[in-house]
Amino acid sequence: MSLKQHVPWTQSPLIINAPMGGHAGGDLAIAVTRAGGLGQIGAVYDMNELASHLAKVEQSLPRHDDLLPVGVGLLPFVLKLDEALPVLERYRPAVVWLFAAKELEDYAVCAERIRSVTPMSQIWIQVGSVAAAVSIAELCKPDVMCVQGIDAGGHGFEKGAGIISLLPEVADALTVAGHGGIPLVASGGITDGRGAAAAFALGAQGVVMGTRFLSAPETQLHPAYRKAILAARDGGQNTVRAKLFDELRGPNIWPLPYDGRSIVTESYTEHAGGAGIEEIRRLHAEGLKAEDGGYGLDGKGRTAMWAGTGVGLVKREQPAAEIVEEVRRQVVEMLDKARSRL
Numbered sequence: 001m002s003l004k005q006h007v008p009w010t011q012s013p014l015i016i017n018a019p020m021g022g023h024a025g026g027d028l029a030i031a032v033t034r035a036g037g038l039g040q041i042g043a044v045y046d047m048n049e050l051a052s053h054l055a056k057v058e059q060s061l062p063r064h065d066d067l068l069p070v071g072v073g074l075l076p077f078v079l080k081l082d083e084a085l086p087v088l089e090r091y092r093p094a095v096v097w098l099f100a101a102k103e104l105e106d107y108a109v110c111a112e113r114i115r116s117v118t119p120m121s122q123i124w125i126q127v128g129s130v131a132a133a134v135s136i137a138e139l140c141k142p143d144v145m146c147v148q149g150i151d152a153g154g155h156g157f158e159k160g161a162g163i164i165s166l167l168p169e170v171a172d173a174l175t176v177a178g179h180g181g182i183p184l185v186a187s188g189g190i191t192d193g194r195g196a197a198a199a200f201a202l203g204a205q206g207v208v209m210g211t212r213f214l215s216a217p218e219t220q221l222h223p224a225y226r227k228a229i230l231a232a233r234d235g236g237q238n239t240v241r242a243k244l245f246d247e248l249r250g251p252n253i254w255p256l257p258y259d260g261r262s263i264v265t266e267s268y269t270e271h272a273g274g275a276g277i278e279e280i281r282r283l284h285a286e287g288l289k290a291e292d293g294g295y296g297l298d299g300k301g302r303t304a305m306w307a308g309t310g311v312g313l314v315k316r317e318q319p320a321a322e323i324v325e326e327v328r329r330q331v332v333e334m335l336d337k338a339r340s341r342l
């Protein structure tokens, strides 16, 4: 079954919101799906919370082929499958998106058990390297892979490449390994129609945006975090990948290959300048109690503000539906313009 057949309510080119844990809830997923994209909900630990987001979706959107027209993002390295499976069985989302497993084999275990309770839901897996893409294809034959480039906001492989080189190499390697039929979507630094058009030119069948959707009021975000996103410019200079962001609240629980990209904060700058982790944690805990919740502007924040290198292109608050429609329109315009320049 082609990607488009499985998400029949979507319009082409396919725009997807990243399942940002704690930020992408039912409201965002409903708005994105209603606008003809694939709306997704990000879950972390709390499966009751996921169930309440899905209940909202069920009340708001008609099912397609018995599936709820949204995706659910799960993080296998913290996931309690026994708690997640009844929720997935009850709501049957069109897509279950997996990202960040301790061992690549864990994706296969998750995929098999999810398929056993909701066989029609597709398994999408986000990957950050050629080797991981080929191994995951062999281990669990995902229905779709999301190729995540190093520019991505939030977590990803510490060592990586931008989607310009990563996506075509993943596509070639999958073809050589006999998995060329797996559709690819792209993520990481895609923020407007120009980046999205580039991703389609690279071979993607859809684009996933996280940082851009942080500007949408439907996304759950502390107002000071959103303010910092809208103020930030020059993402290569003012965002940074580091493991420190996962050490601010205590020991880092993420699997070894991962770190995360955040807006540069005072915690990061001071730690890079030699301040010890205990002192950084103390100041972070104090920062959380401040009015801005530690989400400061101009490098003054204390806590992580996950954002991709495209953050400088996100300048104003904008409803999610408008983002989906605008980027969809721009992709076609940009590809036409590019053709006229050849």
Ligand SMILES: Cc1cc2nc3c(=O)[nH]c(=O)nc-3n(C[C@H](O)[C@H](O)[C@H](O)COP(=O)(O)O)c2cc1C
Pocket: 018, 019, 020, 021, 022, 023, 042, 043, 073, 074, 075, 098, 099, 126, 148, 151, 152, 153, 154, 155, 187, 188, 189, 190, 191, 208, 209, 210, 211, 212, 306, 307, 308, 309, 310
């Ligand atoms: C605030 C934020 C939270 C995120 N949380 C998750 C998550 O819970 N699960 C996940 O699979 N990806 C998560 N991601 C990563 C996205 O899946 C995606 O790779 C990324 O947003 C793409 O890059 P972009 O932010 O430049 O668009 C998150 C990204 C951001 C910005």
